[in-house]
Amino acid sequence: MTQTPAVETRELVVRYGDFTAVDRVSITVERGEIFGFLGANGAGKTTTIRVLCGLLPPTEGFVRVAGIDYEQGERAIKEKVGYMSQRFTLYNDLTVGENLDFIASLRKLEPGYYAHRRRELLDMISFKKGLDATVQELSGGTKQQVSLAAALLHAPEIVFLDEPTAGVTPAGRERFWNLIHLVAERGKTVFVTTHYMDEAEQCGRIALMRDGKLVATDSPAGLKKSVFPEQVFEFDPLQRLSFSELAAFEDHEAFSFFEPYGPRFHAAAASPQTWATWAPQLEKIFRIRPIAPSLEDVFIRAVQVRR
Amino acid sequence: MNFVWRRAAAIARKEWFHIRRDPFTLALALVLPPVMVVVYGLVIDFNIKDVRLSVSDGDRSQTSRRLIETFGSSDYFRIQPVASPGAAVQDVTAERAKAALVIPPRFEKDLLAGRGAQAQVLIDGADNSTVGPVSDYVAAIQTLASERIAGGIGSSAGAGRTDFLTAGAGADLTPPYELRTRYLFNPELNSRWFVIPGLTVVIMAILSIFLTALTVAREWENGSMEMLLSTPVEPVEIIVGKAAPYAALGAVSVGFVYVIARAAFGVPFQGHLWVFGLGCILFLFTYLAQGLLISVVTRQQTIAMQFSMLTGMLPSNMLSGFVFPIASMPTFFWYFTMLFPARWFMVIARNSFLVGSSLAQLAGPFAALGVSCAVMTTLAVRRFKRTLE
Numbered sequence: 001m002t003q004t005p006a007v008e009t010r011e012l013v014v015r016y017g018d019f020t021a022v023d024r025v026s027i028t029v030e031r032g033e034i035f036g037f038l039g040a041n042g043a044g045k046t047t048t049i050r051v052l053c054g055l056l057p058p059t060e061g062f063v064r065v066a067g068i069d070y071e072q073g074e075r076a077i078k079e080k081v082g083y084m085s086q087r088f089t090l091y092n093d094l095t096v097g098e099n100l101d102f103i104a105s106l107r108k109l110e111p112g113y114y115a116h117r118r119r120e121l122l123d124m125i126s127f128k129k130g131l132d133a134t135v136q137e138l139s140g141g142t143k144q145q146v147s148l149a150a151a152l153l154h155a156p157e158i159v160f161l162d163e164p165t166a167g168v169t170p171a172g173r174e175r176f177w178n179l180i181h182l183v184a185e186r187g188k189t190v191f192v193t194t195h196y197m198d199e200a201e202q203c204g205r206i207a208l209m210r211d212g213k214l215v216a217t218d219s220p221a222g223l224k225k226s227v228f229p230e231q232v233f234e235f236d237p238l239q240r241l242s243f244s245e246l247a248a249f250e251d252h253e254a255f256s257f258f259e260p261y262g263p264r265f266h267a268a269a270a271s272p273q274t275w276a277t278w279a280p281q282l283e284k285i286f287r288i289r290p291i292a293p294s295l296e297d298v299f300i301r302a303v304q305v306r307r
Numbered sequence: 308m309n310f311v312w313r314r315a316a317a318i319a320r321k322e323w324f325h326i327r328r329d330p331f332t333l334a335l336a337l338v339l340p341p342v343m344v345v346v347y348g349l350v351i352d353f354n355i356k357d358v359r360l361s362v363s364d365g366d367r368s369q370t371s372r373r374l375i376e377t378f379g380s381s382d383y384f385r386i387q388p389v390a391s392p393g394a395a396v397q398d399v400t401a402e403r404a405k406a407a408l409v410i411p412p413r414f415e416k417d418l419l420a421g422r423g424a425q426a427q428v429l430i431d432g433a434d435n436s437t438v439g440p441v442s443d444y445v446a447a448i449q450t451l452a453s454e455r456i457a458g459g460i461g462s463s464a465g466a467g468r469t470d471f472l473t474a475g476a477g478a479d480l481t482p483p484y485e486l487r488t489r490y491l492f493n494p495e496l497n498s499r500w501f502v503i504p505g506l507t508v509v510i511m512a513i514l515s516i517f518l519t520a521l522t523v524a525r526e527w528e529n530g531s532m533e534m535l536l537s538t539p540v541e542p543v544e545i546i547v548g549k550a551a552p553y554a555a556l557g558a559v560s561v562g563f564v565y566v567i568a569r570a571a572f573g574v575p576f577q578g579h580l581w582v583f584g585l586g587c588i589l590f591l592f593t594y595l596a597q598g599l600l601i602s603v604v605t606r607q608q609t610i611a612m613q614f615s616m617l618t619g620m621l622p623s624n625m626l627s628g629f630v631f632p633i634a635s636m637p638t639f640f641w642y643f644t645m646l647f648p649a650r651w652f653m654v655i656a657r658n659s660f661l662v663g664s665s666l667a668q669l670a671g672p673f674a675a676l677g678v679s680c681a682v683m684t685t686l687a688v689r690r691f692k693r694t695l696e
Contacts, residue, residue: 083537087530
């Protein structure tokens with residue numbers, strides 16, 4: 001028997017009054033994928049994820065999660081998915097054990113299964129503090145890891161993570177992503193939204209959203225190829241440039257893309273002809289070398305520049 | 308201190324922006340005061356009218372009829388004839404009347420014979436909001452009735468009759484009979500006996516509504532509601548689960564209040580503990596559900612607090628009969644107070660402590676409280692959405 005996709009939406013629309021937060025979004029996420037959702041603030045990522053978790057009803061369109069159509073009831077979807085909100089949602093004044101016990105009761109887990117599962121998950125996140133530690137005693141990174149464990153307690157088929165590493169240290173983010181890979185290796189589908197491009201690089205596929213619309217969906221490498229069919233260059237200024245000089249380059253006819261990247265710039269040529277014309281002059285101002293575009297370049301070009 | 312007007316003005320201006328964009332605060336500041344003045348101006352009236360007076364006329368003479376007519380012809384009393392003194396007392400016990408007039412047989416004969424005729428006025432001493440004014444009215448009416456009766460006796464003996472409307476001017480004010488006033492359920496009019504059962508109601512109302520009004524709003528503000536709603540939990544499970552611990556806390560508080568009332572203040576408890584307990588449970592759940600409803604609707608702790616004060620604390624103080632007599636309110640407000648569970652529990656609490664009423668005698672207040680509880684719980688569950696809409 002062929003398995004249905006983990007997530008399937010067709011022409012999904014979510015409106016708040018006159019405002020369309022999600023506009024005809026169609027995505028398919030296969031089982032076992034790590035699927036990333038990228039977009040600027042207000043692009044509609046969180047709204048989409050909330051619909052997929054059964055937290056918001058769709059205004060229009062078809063939604064199927066874990067093989068369950070939304071029409072069958074969001075309750076059935078909630079049984080099959082785990083959700084970690086972008087806000088920390090465990091109770092700070094309760095202990096880790098009390099928080100996990102509470103969620104296990106809401107999920108109606110058998111005591112024996114729960115005890116085994118809790119041990120397994122706390123081992124997975126290498127949780128060293130005791131169950132008696134109150135959540136407010138934990139560091140930001142550990143809190144997020146405990147939240148992940150809580151979202152996985154009932155062994156959901158799909159886990160939705162909405163900006164799970166926001167506000168976490170780089171080391172904490174790395175540890176968290178190791179956990180995400182571990183979860184995926186255990187056969188779960190991970191649907192994750194993030195602002196961090198290095199995190200997005202770790203996803204199997206990425207969907208880019210802008211103004212509620214899906215702009216592109218592909219693997220990180222595929223996106224780089226499709227968004228930047230032309231060669232990308234790194235420009236390292238040989239001399240100090242004023243803001244007005246830099247601004248002039250942004251609108252220069254030589255470039256179809258020119259964006260700051262730390263102290264340097266990433267740029268793509270408008271056409272081979274203009275590039276051939278301008279390159280000798282530009283080489284007097286910049287040290288220029290060809291590079292592969294970063295996912296940040298892809299994001300800026302697809303989500304912001306096209307705006 | 309270096310006070311800079313410009314900085315203070317900037318803060319005031321910023322605060323004004325907040326107020327302009329917060330319709331609830333604006334309404335609280337501008338709409339509430341006139342509404343409160345109008346409502347409470349109409350509601351707060353110590354001149355009680357239409358006090359239900361059960362009358363047992365054992366004499367059925369012209370003189371006893373004159374006495375009854377005097378009570379009835381004032382605006383203060385509404386006459387409810389009953390067959391016996393027992394039935395009159397029963398009416399007061401069962402809250403069907405606030406006072407009873409008992410005229411014994413031979414009242415007229417004793418009066419005519421100068422043997423010290425006596426009639427009794429029994430006033431519900433359990434209701435402090437009415438007992439004072441009713442006592443004053445009885446005293447005033449006794450004077451008027453004395454003149455009418457004296458006039459009646461005089462006219463039957465051939466003398467001129469005193470007009471009721473002009474009574475008092477130059478007339479002999481010594482009553483030809485004695486109208487004995489007795490206070491049922493609180494013979495010494497001990498004010499603590501009045502206040503403490505009433506306080507029980509107010510304390511329970513404030514405690515229960517404030518406890519739960521914050522609990523759901525807090526979950527919304529902390530973000531934990533999103534986690535809760537991402538599980539298959541049902542609204543009714545959340546409402547019951549939220550209310551239960553606070554109900555237990557409330558029950559313990561009632562226990563404390565009861566023990567303090569009895570042991571420290573010597574307030575008698577004439578009724579049945581289980582009847583009072585049942586009333587407490589219904590009242591607690593009603594106000595806990597109301598608090599939850601407020602919390603579910605507002606989703607913000609500060610607004611939930613303000614709503615709780617408006618819909619819980621103020622009515623339980625002002626419209627429950629604790630301070631201001633309900634009997635004196637205009638008809639609309641008399642009915643309006645029926646919307647507030649505190650009004651009904653006030654009757655149950657006072658009657659349980661001081662009167663000793665049975666469940667059957669308190670059937671009306673219990674039914675009203677039951678309906679309030681069911682409505683509040685249903686509304687709280689219905690308004691609670693399983694999604695983040």
